[in-house]
Amino acid sequence: MEWYENDLTKALNIKYPIIQAPMASAASVELAAAVSNAGGLGSLGLSYHKIENILPDYKKIISKTNHSINLNFMTHKEPSNNDILNKNFRDHVSKYYEEYGLDTLPNITNTCESFNSEQLDLLLQMNPKVVSFHFGLPNKEFIKKIKELNIFIISSATTVKEAKILENSGVDAIIAQGFEAGGHRGTFESSYKEGEIGLFSLLPQIVDAVSLPVIAAGGIADGRGIAATLMLGAKGVQLGTAFLSCPEASVHPLWKNALNNSGDRETRITSAFTGRPARGIVNRLLKEMDGKENIIPDFPTVGSIIKPLANTAAKKGDEDFLSLWAGQSAPMSHNIPAKDLVEKLIKETSSIFKRINNN
């Protein structure tokens, strides 16, 4: 058996245990199809999609690949819409609106739905090989309906406690999301601080705590990283940032530019862009909201007031308010097509194992 064949690849019906992270704000039909065609598992984050675009996008993917695909939804708690919090945050952001000559400071509203019955109906209709959830799981009834169709269910854990909860809730595999990972922390039951665990510590502890296949995520950028996760007991890896640099990803040029210069920059976890902690490259909004977490409204409502600002600033060439999501291994990215990246990762990992075998 090759190093890349195991019960996970068999269950997912993929050649290589490499999952492209769904990355709702950057994934594209082209990226997902390219990864799946290359032997990995392509993913598409659908929570930011308008409901009427979900089915057409899925059809586009399956017109480009007949391999397994993972569809991803967010399962966050409904925002509380705290009036005082909203007012304080609007007051704070209003100075940025003035600076950019933006007249109307919008009301703070919901910008993306937590996985709901409409999305469930579409999911059951699309019937993909795999569905993954971020921020926990949908309710038991929804899980039951998904399992009836034998759709493989994945979700992320940032603590051992969360991994056990996922196992007991019927998932088929668990992503151990290390502190290194870019984008939103998957933390859903532990505190965010408790969930700040490096992959080196988190992965083996989750592997020991559950009997399901564990997928490693966070800071994995090349064959060395893949081989290391296998040593620690992972059955597969999920890479986000590495795929962000592929031309197929839908990434704003200013974001791309920040990624390409990430070696000279810092990433940090912040709630400033969406209301939930996520890792991105440090820019102006991230810095200026540091220490002001107590005035940030709930996910995802923050986006309703930050996104218009980010877009206006970006049009003027300023990255200051864009969420520049990136993991801590962003400087190791390559800007090559997804197919080439998957092949590169496999080749690198294979050569490591070959070298060990020759010793």
Add this chain to the structure above:
Amino acid sequence: MEWYENDLTKALNIKYPIIQAPMASAASVELAAAVSNAGGLGSLGLSYHKIENILPDYKKIISKTNHSINLNFMTHKEPSNNDILNKNFRDHVSKYYEEYGLDTLPNITNTCESFNSEQLDLLLQMNPKVVSFHFGLPNKEFIKKIKELNIFIISSATTVKEAKILENSGVDAIIAQGFEAGGHRGTFESSYKEGEIGLFSLLPQIVDAVSLPVIAAGGIADGRGIAATLMLGAKGVQLGTAFLSCPEASVHPLWKNALNNSGDRETRITSAFTGRPARGIVNRLLKEMDGKENIIPDFPTVGSIIKPLANTAAKKGDEDFLSLWAGQSAPMSHNIPAKDLVEKLIKETSSIFKRINNN
């Protein structure tokens, strides 16, 4: 060649590439000697030692082992002794002193010297195989004198930038200290936030950036961890928390108890106990100083006021003010003698490589 033989083990004249972290507040002559006798590199942190105890302790070690030994010193900046900061911190801590019926709130004073000429003279006299420094390096003149005796020099980096600085300053090997590590962050040139990088990201980036052997530290607890660091390019590992649980370590029973229950507790990085960020198990002082970093005086002066309090509280059975240093893999510890631990680590790693070879 066996997996554990490489240029680092050769240079250090040790059998296995396993370094016991110096851990000034917990290391002992017995622990260091036991690790070196077992084939690893035993270390003794000397910065908290009274100057007159350094030589006698070194003599005790070499009476117990004729293998390589690593002596460790801290090279922190001299504390600024900011009167306002000291007053605010004393005011804050005074309530704890009252609570424990302690009459005299001591003045804030220096508690341990940064590596100085007296310590240098002793080091040159002892002439150990290895010296390691934490918080950067001593000045160029000191380094020159140490190198004249061919003492192998190690220091820790928490960013790629720091690793390059160390390489250019004449060290012989670099420790990549991941975010997972227990005890004091070695950060010396980057900001502490910049230095919060998981080992999965930090290690390969440092390996790529320097041509010296890199030693991995942070979250490594068993053979899986060792094998994983080797995949990422490390030539050796430094384990602290794993050795903390050995009976040879000098650990307060309340600390030991916290370590043994670390699976149900959280570790976090705090400056509350010493004035420099260090990872420990969350207890009362850590929690109550959260968000009050701006009133904490410089390292190491904080200890002059916190340690008497910690000792009094500990006598009453309270762990509330003890620094319960621990890494994120503390729950994976075993409470076995150091010799058994080294053997276990080697056996586990060997069996992983044997398994790969049989595939």
